[in-house]
Amino acid sequence: MATASSPVKRGRGRRNQWQVFLGALAKNKLALFGTTFLIFVLITMAAAPWLPIPSPTRINLAETFQSPSARHWLGTDENGRDVFARLLAGGRVSIAVGFAAALMTVVIGSALGVMAGYFGGLTDRLIMRFTDGLLAVPVFFLLLAVVAIWGSSITVLVVALGFTRWMGPARLIRGEILRFKTMEFTVAARALGAGHVRLMVKHLLPQAMPALIVATSIGVGNVMLIEAGLSFLGLGISPPTPSWGNMLTASQFYMWTAPHLAVYPGVMILLTVMAFNTLGDVFRDALDPRLRSSGP
């Protein structure tokens, strides 16, 4: 009886959580809009190879600054490249970098956050002092220094962003661990002989999953904004690889002749970042209402 009922129960529990998520999403109109937009963009980007659009890097100096047409859906840029194709290709790069770097911040942040919360005492104080300290450092300058010394490859960007933006996730996850470590399941696991590592990785970290998801979602937005800024300055993703940030670099020089070129990439960044930020809020509301009090 007990064995027969438990999988059913678990299944219902899962569906409920999914329903709670959809319910929270339906209530937050901006998040609903953002998520729809994001899904639409991701599908279009995935379908890009089969769409009747030119290559994003094909230069055609006979067709510069064209208006939207059947051939060039959003017109062409200063090198006669198709703006729509570049938006799709650039978005792939920007979103991928954002996601990779956000994951990196969460991995580093949770490692430190779990250790601080679990061990407490001096370890906790040291880690949290360092976390707060780093929050007070304008990391953008540090990123400039990293890029100046190491060059601006995608790997360098992801690693550098990961190492400078982990503080938010670390604080969030530490709070969660502090809550769980005194609960019965932790005590029981310890009584059964689980070691420190096993307790942290197998028992405590999975409980902090909602916090991890929230941190990742909000992290993608934050990191994408920084990447866009660096790429805009010519210190992030470098041409000919398009990214939404570096598409804006060129538009800066054609503000007089082709101001519309400045619009599209910016709108894409704005909507994508908003989608991830509001999605983070929805996850927070749906997965773990207690996280709401931890501020914006």
Added chain:
Amino acid sequence: MTEYIIKQLFAGAAVLFIVVSATFFLIQAAPGRLSILADPTLDPTVAANIERRLGLDQSAAVQYVRWMTRIGQGDLGNSLVFGRPVLTMILERLPATLLLGFAALLITVFVGIPSGIIAARWPNSPLDQGLSFLSVIGLATPNFWLGILLIILFSVTLGWLPGAGMQTIGQPFSVFDRLAYLVLPAIVLATSTTAELMRYTRSSWLEVINQDFVRSARSKGLSERVVHGKHIMKNALIPVLTILGLTLPRLVGGAAIIESLFSWPGIGSMAVNAAIGRDTTLILGTTIFVAIAVIVSNLFIDLLYGVLDPRIRFD
């Protein structure tokens, strides 16, 4: 109190130590050699001379100790490109950055806090919803893009405000002229911090509203105006101060992009140019300087926080 100050000073110094050490390891772990030494046409004896002068022939440990001592003495070295002392170059450009940062901070405080209070005063009203919509947009907008749009609108199309620089060339200094140049970059720099401060003020305010002493004040028959203006205000704004401390590094970091976009002659645009020109000493020196400046200002905010809220124990 004294003990608390000493503790905070110590923590600040520790973070600085780590940041400066990190910058050192950043250089040490860098791939390849200094760009000037990588020039294949460079005479090997000249290269060796440069290496000796920069101390690059020493072991990493010796270089580390030297690096830390030098910076501890306030010597940030010379710019690789310009050959001038980094500290001098920073101090020359600091006033411009301070002006821009201060203007943006004023906008952040005087727009962010009042709009957060208005939103919390009438929660879920159309006004609150409109403001919260604006804050979501403000937090998701790349500020440099907003800058480009504003330049296109106000400088290129309407011609009302200048879009680059700090003053009209060839004209004597005037406050009005300076303000005209300051408006756009300051607004752009303040966008995301204003949105964030508004959100934070609103939630802080709403948290205080539900507390017992507010109910007591209301049950005494005090008007909503007095309850909000006196009782809630005092308690809700203190936590806002902390977020203001976290705003500083974001303003300073954002200044790098905004100064470059608006050709504002501050340390932010200098740092960006140094990064583009691979001027390692200049960019590292600026990073260290900025870190010190922000950590020190945060210490002041911490102290202010303690003075304003006697409930906070300095332990």
